[in-house]
Amino acid sequence: MTDLTRRQFLKITGATLAGSSLALLGFSASVAIAEVREFKLSRTTETRNTCPYCAVACGIVMYSLGDGSKNAKASIIHIEGDPDHPVNRGTLCPKGAGLLDFVHSPSRLLRPEYRAPGSDKWQPISWDDALGRIAKLMKEDRDANFVAKTPTGLTVNRWLTTAMLAASASSNEVGYLTHKVMRSFGVLAFDNQARV
């Protein structure tokens, strides 16, 4: 290192001090770039649906990754209320507003599971097995407990030993069909607002 005279030392430190003071006082050479966060939904695919929670059945818009191209694997990245839906006109309750985390929840049920009577474990089964088992048990129960006529001879055609819980996230049409199917079985007890 070269020898520094007192004069040189003062010059250098003085210049440094002046420079840093000027920067602090706002004479910064670089102008800050002002930018908002990029709008994250610009070219996402919008899909309309109904909130699965309660019977109010708010309309939602699900925004998913990609434009639907063959090679783009879609994944929901954001969910908001549907502004065109007459029920909620874009608004949502806190549960509905948090639907994204419901969709991607690690504890979300993705396939049918079966717990045998007396067992403490759920085991995955195929849709065929699940539907087959449900149909078999329903038929057994209906054959055993269907009431065509009351003791007084009144025709009732009812089946009171089975009930059905349907999901609330159904459209009018699905609700109508659920009603028709269950009633044609003779089932009286069913709830189309399962609050599940």
Added chain:
Amino acid sequence: MALQSLDIIRRSATTLPEPEIRSGTGDVTVAKLIDTTKCIGCKACQVACMEWNDLRDEIGTNVGAYQNPPDLSASSWTLMRFAEVENTKGDLEWLIRKDGCMHCQDPGCLKACPAPGAIVQYANGIVDFHEENCIGCGYCIAGCPFDIPRISKKDHKAYKCTLCSDRVAVGLEPACIKACPTGALVFGTKEDMKLHAADRIEDLKSRGFENAGLYDPAGVSGTHVMYVLHHADTPHIYNGLPGKPHISNTVQLWKGITKPLALAAMALAALTGFFHYIRVGPNETDEGDEARAADEMAKTLNSPEKRP
């Protein structure tokens, strides 16, 4: 329209002029109106804020009230504050206030901030933090009359509500406004929000809330987040909403008058140096000086009393 404008009208710690040419639309700014009289405390706004801004706060513990999380944090930019207040008639009033950045017209955080461009104010009234420029000093917290910004423990940078500047920039309303199921949150031009509030206040007064009013404090030149309060005469009962918020005197003094004075002092020092240089010039020594200095040295060395 200027509503979506990202034109910056103010930048922290910067004295360079801001772009001004696109100001033809006048003083049209945006505002969020929080009608505390319609709020049911459902927290849909809190959830919508988290979802839009990709924030997930830690799962905390129940503190014995509906308020959850207990305070604003770097990951919770808005919070429903619940206050149970006994009124003069002896009745209990449950006052719920959505807390968060007020987007002051005269932002104390921006004035206090020493990091160039870390805090900006857009022409539409939004005050935004740019974390990439933030140095994490926390001066914005000292400068804020509403105690809003929070420093993250993860990256030591300050965070707060952006009024969804990314949504407003493309012409959308903020996420909290969209979600609100009771219409307690409304968004539009500040003028429209004042009109909307006036209607609400008239209605409230007709229902016996004589002190109903709009909270748009003049101490910070008005805010772009305003409240309709049933008791506008006593804002502090809404979980400590300040009655007369103003930027702290220290910040005003330090960032206000001190700055030009310091600049003047520096300019004066530089000028003095310059004139001293051209009038008097540097100290220079000739051979005579050197000889005298050598004499002096010799004398000192030879004098018996000074000898070590």
